[in-house]
Ligand SMILES: Nc1ncnc2c1ncn2[C@@H]1O[C@H](COP(=O)(O)OP(=O)(O)OP(=O)(O)O)[C@@H](O)[C@H]1O
């Protein structure tokens with residue numbers, strides 16, 4: 001696929017999401033707004049996993065850092081949603097740098113374990129300080145602290161949520177599109193392909209990996225902060241392991257084209273999970289596993305297999 | 317050490333457990349020379365290449381580059397000084413295109429810049445028509461030539477080529493020979509490791525012969541003594557070191 005075709009495909013789904021908005025029923029608006037925020041998270045995860053080949057199982061902590069950073073700021077500091085958004089992103093950036101510094105020193109399966117444990121640590125901290133964080137139950141934020149509040153004289157809640165989510169998604173997609181065309185993006189892919197070779201050309205791959213991790217953290221934290229500021233809720237559930245596993249699934253289901261894959265995979269998994277939830281009361285993970293099997297059967301096996309093999313370093 | 321020496325190995329050895337892969341090697345490589353290195357399988361050639369490049373550290377001995385002790389420097393730090401190399405099994409970035417492979421290699425190292433553009437080196441490699449092809453779709457020989465091209469554009473003062481002719485077609489070997497011949501005008505030092513004795517002899521000024529980890533002979537390519545040692549270690553399988 002040439003550059004122009006790729007660009008058209010990249011922006012076609014957000015364009016469709018913008019066009020169908022006026023005719024969407026209320027429930028679909030609500031559902032798609034949520035999926036768009038999760039897709040921002042998916043893109044962030046893809047930078048780490050798909051571009052750099054780092055199989056993190058700790059990204060829930062980065063999402064949660066954004067969510068807590070923003071949400072708790074509105075509760076304990078000031079109910080100003082824009083500064084809260086910045087706080088959320090800053091918290092996620094700080095946490096991703098710390099997690100990245102630890103985990104990118106070690107490769108393959110050790111990176112996976114390190115990120116997993118770091119995320120579990122944050123989860124336990126959130127539970128431990130439950131007077132502050134609200135623990136598993138969570139805290140509902142004040143209405144005036146949300147991003148939808150300033151728009152409320154003109155737009156309904158679900159409309160402004162949709163609008164914020166769409167704008168954020170377009171920014172996120174544009175970022176990944178630009179990254180994938182840039183020299184930095186090529187270097188990220190080179191790290192995934194052969195880190196040692198890149199090092200032998202004089203590049204500092206540790207710095208590249210840390211940079212990728214931080215960028216991924218900014219995406220994840222933005223999604224987490226918006227989650228808090230659009231739905232006026234923070235809760236430890238978002239820091240749990242399931243929220244780390246789901247983006248792996250989205251990326252694998254979405255396929256090899258990083259500009260559209262994360263969005264496509266996230267939508268597909270959530271639509272099917274949503275349909276199945278009604279029918280089977282099935283857990284999203286069960287549906288997810290089913291989807292992986294479907295995706296594999298559809299001939300993506302080699303792609304997903306190569307990505308997993310490279311990122312876990314189990315076969316060199 | 318005279319100023320025309322770019323690389324010096326001083327009593328370098330490398331042991332893997334009980335295996336003595338490289339044993340007490342002394343070697344000087346001169347500025348701008350092409351030094352051939354031959355020896356049978358398992359002689360320690362690739363290990364020596366890695367000790368020079370920095371992907372392995374010697375068990376004993378020291379490595380000097382441009383008069384400076386670089387024994388403790390990493391592979392990346394040595395790249396920054398202008399030490400480039402290719403691997404016995406070619407390593408390129410398979411998800412990237414040929415052009416992207418060359419682009420990220422361009423001037424990434426710390427040596428002098430022999431080529432100004434990706435197009436120029438692609439032309440030299442005979443791969444201009446494949447610039448937009450993904451590296452994973454290249455043939456073995458094309459990957460090997462690409463890796464050599466990456467080393468050439470990276471900016472290097474010393475180039476270590478580990479069996480660059482292995483697996484190449486006849487035409488590709490000719491192409492490689494003309495690339496290497498062309499380098500002599502660039503004042504780049506090259507260590508050429510290869511199994512094709514005549515190929516090495518025809519391109520190199522001096523030739524070193526390794527056997528069982530030792531440098532058993534080193535001299536001008538046309539030297540009778542060197543030729544005798546080569547014959548001994550290859551044809552009779554004798555350990556000329558003992
Ligand atoms: N990483 C390693 N661990 C253990 N032994 C090794 C390692 N690398 C090389 N060796 C051993 O060191 C010796 C020298 O190997 P080396 O690859 O340097 O030889 P070579 O001259 O390059 O041979 P070839 O012509 O087959 O490429 C061999 O006996 C080899 O088995």
Ligand SMILES: [Mg+2]
Pocket residue numbers: 361362363404478
């Ligand atoms: Mg070898």
